[in-house]
Amino acid sequence: MKLAILSRNTKLYSTRRLVEAAREQGHSVRTLDPLRCYMRISSDGFAMHYKGQSISGYHAVIPRIGASVTRYGTAVLRQFELMGSFTPNSSDAILRARDKLRSHQLLAAQGIGMPATVFGDNPDDTADLLSMLGPPPHVIKLNEGTQGAGVMLTEKLSASKGVIEALRGLYAQFLVQEFIPEAKGADLRCFVVGGKVVAAMKRQAPKGDFRSNLHRGGSAKGARTTLAEQEVAIRAARVLGLGVAGVDLIRSARGPLVLEVNASPGLEGIEDASGVDVAGAMVEYVAERHKRRLAKRASKS
Numbered sequence: 479m480k481l482a483i484l485s486r487n488t489k490l491y492s493t494r495r496l497v498e499a500a501r502e503q504g505h506s507v508r509t510l511d512p513l514r515c516y517m518r519i520s521s522d523g524f525a526m527h528y529k530g531q532s533i534s535g536y537h538a539v540i541p542r543i544g545a546s547v548t549r550y551g552t553a554v555l556r557q558f559e560l561m562g563s564f565t566p567n568s569s570d571a572i573l574r575a576r577d578k579l580r581s582h583q584l585l586a587a588q589g590i591g592m593p594a595t596v597f598g599d600n601p602d603d604t605a606d607l608l609s610m611l612g613p614p615p616h617v618i619k620l621n622e623g624t625q626g627a628g629v630m631l632t633e634k635l636s637a638s639k640g641v642i643e644a645l646r647g648l649y650a651q652f653l654v655q656e657f658i659p660e661a662k663g664a665d666l667r668c669f670v671v672g673g674k675v676v677a678a679m680k681r682q683a684p685k686g687d688f689r690s691n692l693h694r695g696g697s698a699k700g701a702r703t704t705l706a707e708q709e710v711a712i713r714a715a716r717v718l719g720l721g722v723a724g725v726d727l728i729r730s731a732r733g734p735l736v737l738e739v740n741a742s743p744g745l746e747g748i749e750d751a752s753g754v755d756v757a758g759a760m761v762e763y764v765a766e767r768h769k770r771r772l773a774k775r776a777s778k779s
């Protein structure tokens with residue numbers, strides 16, 4: 479299989495591991511910086527160039543598109559899709575997952591458990607909006623935050639109102655959730671590949687914080703997941719259309735609740751904590767799907 483890893487940086491752990499796994503499994507692999515891919519689109523065909531050279535014929539791409547380049551990165555990925563490459567996560571699925579509000583709507587509609595969530599636009603509606611949620615503590619999240627940076631806990635109604643007012647002043651989109659105290663600052667990252675949880679880790683917030691993100695000083699260790707947790711993680715990835723996903727769950731008194739679904743989950747923390755060759759599992763899955771596509775095409779002709 480001729481494989482491309484779409485990643486801005488060849489030195490990142492996740493990128494290096496994917497390249498390594500692809501080589502180990504005997505594939506030809508190249509890392510392409512999505513921001514250096516450019517294309518000509520017209521009704522009589524597509525052309526893509528990379529640093530001055532024409533590129534084509536990639537059987538599959540594994541997108542590792544950072545939040546800061548979502549728009550251009552997914553446009554490049556879409557072009558690969560239109561040129562016939564297989565991708566475990568489509569450009570549309572990545573866009574769905576990046577938008578917390580949109581993905582919460584889709585997951586809730588499929589009956590997937592999550593903390594109760596409210597969102598609204600007009601400042602005149604804030605008081606009633608918060609009454610729809612219930613009393614504090616509240617968790618306020620930026621719609622497109624990442625690594626825990628845009629997630630705040632408010633203990634009092636006045637604080638919730640103040641934070642919301644400030645965010646509105648900055649024209650930031652946000653959602654407000656009920657706080658799940660039973661989680662005690664821990665969450666469960668389930669790494670889903672091709673409809674299976676291949677690895678899981680429990681992350682614990684540092685003392686004095688409720689956010690368990692590793693970037694916020696959280697610590698991780700390998701975790702065993704229950705069947706119910708696996709099922710929720712697998713369903714969440716499927717609803718958003720992601721072949722590879724890092725599904726963050728929180729253990730609550732009413733069962734596993736989905737916090738978010740990451741479309742480009744990092745490999746370092748999870749491989750470290752679980753000891754699983756997650757990169758290998760991703761490449762195997764992509765190769766398997768590529769093989770199936772070839773067989774389908776052969777049977778059609």
Ligand SMILES: Nc1ncnc2c1ncn2[C@@H]1O[C@H](COP(=O)(O)OP(=O)(O)OP(=O)(O)O)[C@@H](O)[C@H]1O
Nearest residue numbers: 593617623624625626627655656657658665689690
């Ligand atoms: N409703 C909640 N109740 C309790 N804790 C929560 C809640 N929502 C989030 N947290 C905690 O805050 C952390 C960050 O929240 P979340 O995963 O939604 O944000 P993020 O900024 O997108 O992080 P990521 O880097 O995983 O993309 C969670 O891992 C969890 O530990």
Ligand SMILES: [Mg+2]
Nearest residue numbers: 623624625738
């Ligand atoms: Mg996130």
Ligand SMILES: [Mg+2]
Nearest residue numbers: 626726737738
């Ligand atoms: Mg998270």
